[in-house]
Amino acid sequence: MLEARQISKRFPGVVALDGVSLALFPGEVHALVGENGAGKSTLIKVFTGVHRPDGGELIYNGSPVAFGTPLDAQRAGISTIYQEVNLVPMMSVARNLMLGREPRGRLGVIDTAAMYREAERILAGYGVVTDVRRPLRTLGMGVQQMVALARAVAIDARVVIMDEPTSSLEPREVETLFSVIGKLKDDGIAVVYVSHRLDELYEVCDRVTVLRDGRVAHTGPLAGLERLKLISLMLGRDLDEVKSGGLTRFSRDRRRARERDGAPPAVRAEGLTRRQVLRGVDVSVWPGEVVGLGGLLGAGRSETAKAIVGALPLDAGRVLVAGLPLRTGSTTAAVRAGVALLPEDRKAEGIIPELSVRENIALAALPSLSRAGVVSDAKIDKVVEVFMRRLRIKAASPHQPVQELSGGNQQKVLLARWLAIRPKILLLDEPTRGIDVGAKAEVQALVDELAEEGLGVLLISSDLEELVEGADRILVLREGAVVGELSGDDVTEDKIMASIAERGAESDG
Amino acid sequence: MAEAVAPSGRRVLAWAQEYGVYAAVGVLLLFNVLFTPHFLDVANFRTQLVQVAPIVIVSLGMALVIGTQGIDLSVGSVMALAAALVALYLGYGAWPALLVALVGGAVSGTAGGALVAYVGVQPIVATLALLVGVRGLANVLVPQLVEFRNPDLIALGSSSLYGVPVIVVIAAVLTLLMAFVVRRTTFGRQVVAIGGNRAASELSGLPVRRVLLLVYVVSGVLAALAGVLATARLQASDPTSLGLFIELSAITAVVVGGTPLSGGRIRVLSTVMGALLMQLLSATLIKHNLPQSWTQIVQAVIILAAVYATRERGTR
Numbered sequence: 001m002l003e004a005r006q007i008s009k010r011f012p013g014v015v016a017l018d019g020v021s022l023a024l025f026p027g028e029v030h031a032l033v034g035e036n037g038a039g040k041s042t043l044i045k046v047f048t049g050v051h052r053p054d055g056g057e058l059i060y061n062g063s064p065v066a067f068g069t070p071l072d073a074q075r076a077g078i079s080t081i082y083q084e085v086n087l088v089p090m091m092s093v094a095r096n097l098m099l100g101r102e103p104r105g106r107l108g109v110i111d112t113a114a115m116y117r118e119a120e121r122i123l124a125g126y127g128v129v130t131d132v133r134r135p136l137r138t139l140g141m142g143v144q145q146m147v148a149l150a151r152a153v154a155i156d157a158r159v160v161i162m163d164e165p166t167s168s169l170e171p172r173e174v175e176t177l178f179s180v181i182g183k184l185k186d187d188g189i190a191v192v193y194v195s196h197r198l199d200e201l202y203e204v205c206d207r208v209t210v211l212r213d214g215r216v217a218h219t220g221p222l223a224g225l226e227r228l229k230l231i232s233l234m235l236g237r238d239l240d241e242v243k244s245g246g247l248t249r250f251s252r253d254r255r256r257a258r259e260r261d262g263a264p265p266a267v268r269a270e271g272l273t274r275r276q277v278l279r280g281v282d283v284s285v286w287p288g289e290v291v292g293l294g295g296l297l298g299a300g301r302s303e304t305a306k307a308i309v310g311a312l313p314l315d316a317g318r319v320l321v322a323g324l325p326l327r328t329g330s331t332t333a334a335v336r337a338g339v340a341l342l343p344e345d346r347k348a349e350g351i352i353p354e355l356s357v358r359e360n361i362a363l364a365a366l367p368s369l370s371r372a373g374v375v376s377d378a379k380i381d382k383v384v385e386v387f388m389r390r391l392r393i394k395a396a397s398p399h400q401p402v403q404e405l406s407g408g409n410q411q412k413v414l415l416a417r418w419l420a421i422r423p424k425i426l427l428l429d430e431p432t433r434g435i436d437v438g439a440k441a442e443v444q445a446l447v448d449e450l451a452e453e454g455l456g457v458l459l460i461s462s463d464l465e466e467l468v469e470g471a472d473r474i475l476v477l478r479e480g481a482v483v484g485e486l487s488g489d490d491v492t493e494d495k496i497m498a499s500i501a502e503r504g505a506e507s508d509g
Numbered sequence: 510m511a512e513a514v515a516p517s518g519r520r521v522l523a524w525a526q527e528y529g530v531y532a533a534v535g536v537l538l539l540f541n542v543l544f545t546p547h548f549l550d551v552a553n554f555r556t557q558l559v560q561v562a563p564i565v566i567v568s569l570g571m572a573l574v575i576g577t578q579g580i581d582l583s584v585g586s587v588m589a590l591a592a593a594l595v596a597l598y599l600g601y602g603a604w605p606a607l608l609v610a611l612v613g614g615a616v617s618g619t620a621g622g623a624l625v626a627y628v629g630v631q632p633i634v635a636t637l638a639l640l641v642g643v644r645g646l647a648n649v650l651v652p653q654l655v656e657f658r659n660p661d662l663i664a665l666g667s668s669s670l671y672g673v674p675v676i677v678v679i680a681a682v683l684t685l686l687m688a689f690v691v692r693r694t695t696f697g698r699q700v701v702a703i704g705g706n707r708a709a710s711e712l713s714g715l716p717v718r719r720v721l722l723l724v725y726v727v728s729g730v731l732a733a734l735a736g737v738l739a740t741a742r743l744q745a746s747d748p749t750s751l752g753l754f755i756e757l758s759a760i761t762a763v764v765v766g767g768t769p770l771s772g773g774r775i776r777v778l779s780t781v782m783g784a785l786l787m788q789l790l791s792a793t794l795i796k797h798n799l800p801q802s803w804t805q806i807v808q809a810v811i812i813l814a815a816v817y818a819t820r821e822r823g824t825r
Contacts, residue, residue: 335714352705354773364713
């Protein structure tokens, strides 16, 4: 149906795609995997008309096509759901869903009643029941993603490309998504499914294409392809090496009881409260300890982290760093005290896209890298060099704008920004989300290393495996309150899920 | 995207973004040297530079504000306020009067900055209020044109340093100072970062609100200084018309210089070049006996070209 033949695409200094071929058949779900920087995003952008290939051709429905703009591709029936939801946050759900094809009444005026009815009908098909008059931004990320999907499918798509569609979905929503994908398959629509979550790939995908360094490393049916084999294909590493390394890079033997006598916790949050979001959350993290925050989406994990750094206004509660109370509501004070937050939304709250790698790294540490308000280039260069090497940040030069880097490298830049201030406590909100397997392993190994060096780490992750292997102790949140604490041998995926479920049953009854 | 279509075209565009304004100034100079009689006269150069100096000074502050995704419409009114304050306090001597005028600019900037940074009013609205209010205040203080004979102040407006008018020297020094501030100070880097991504800057512990406030204070003080210098040159305080529409000239200079209105980047020297380009352009057309309306049309074309160039950069 849609076929790429020997597609090549070069960017200044990089060959993003080098002779990539990929055939997509009606009614199949095709997994597209690879590390960040392997060329997945570029290939998708070629399919959707954002980029034009430098070489090779696209065959669509049997004839060569060249999409000049994303709109051309969309008109031809190729729809994309991007990682970051691309909708209009201030407009109503219905408006977003029907944008550009609103039902018209007499005089060409939008028939709002019909629009709302239609929107409700469409969304119900996706298991979403909500007030479609509300502005989109008031809904959870999961629901927003569903609206994006519904919109993509509704405009008569023949090919739907999903880029990390589940990264912000709750398990229940993921199920809905999968049933929708099933429906798309039955309708003969081809789906390109990009994800870093292997479980999902095996659950929904028929075939897989592995990209590595801009080339196709493997393409074929997914069933029968061993999981470790797939990972080794993506990483370009030996199968045995992957096996011995395990799936995450946390060293299991690190977990041990920390010396706590006398020393105050690196950070202690007491009774963090904010209406409808947090209900008296207490968290303590001792130096050298990795504390995991478990719970479902919307349980208050990110909010807890934001509250600790003072980025979320609180109704009550206080934060102590190394025993000293922190001025509330001031991120400046928190950072000065050595509290660093790696935010969940890298693009919106992390990087300064137009600034260089160098300036992004130096940003938080600027006061300490300057004298009398004048920045020292020498000091910055040194810090930047140290961290670019230590974190293996891949960039053409320190002066490359950070927006040109892959997601994994952007994340490393943000980690470098925080390590440069020599933090006492690192709050990591989904540190490995949306980054490739290789960078993921590096970030995980780094977290391990930092904890060894005596840093306190608060780890938030939707990836249970990551949480279990990374954390010494896990606090389970539910509806803005801590409902369970697991430590030692109790830190297992089963126990976390049990903790969430058990408490859930209790509050229902 | 564009680079795939025509790599060479893109390179030209990228070059135009960086150096287009310099090239345009160069071309215009060359044209004048060749075709405009008496263009190389020292007197002519002096006139041009003296005329453009207040705009340059105001533009420097404007560039800073625009770098934070803001805008400062109040600069012209602040100039008028400074003119009024100078006239009122000239009895205490030129320097105290200058100081009072600068403080007035700082107060106005603080008001605008506080509205933007702490109250959360949009910059265009906050400074629009000041545009109206501060002009009114200036007119209340000094209702009509007041001439003065203070020798110090007149000297500030008309004397020269090694043959270069003092006003021009001040503008040049401030330009270098501002370039240094933007490039090499924590404040400057923080301004750029906040303009690039405010949420990220906040989470990185930058004192976002304080920096924003300070940006508007700087703009206010610079506008006040420009007001005093313009007054000194006129040898009369004229709060009713001084600085009218100068905010537009300043925004034009910033935009033509290639600073994007979307923030995150500040080009100080290019901003000055932008101001020079506009000045030179109108001078050229006047010298060749073309009516003012032609100047406006050509200026519009240049603004559009500049915005087009910066837009491409943003969509990469």
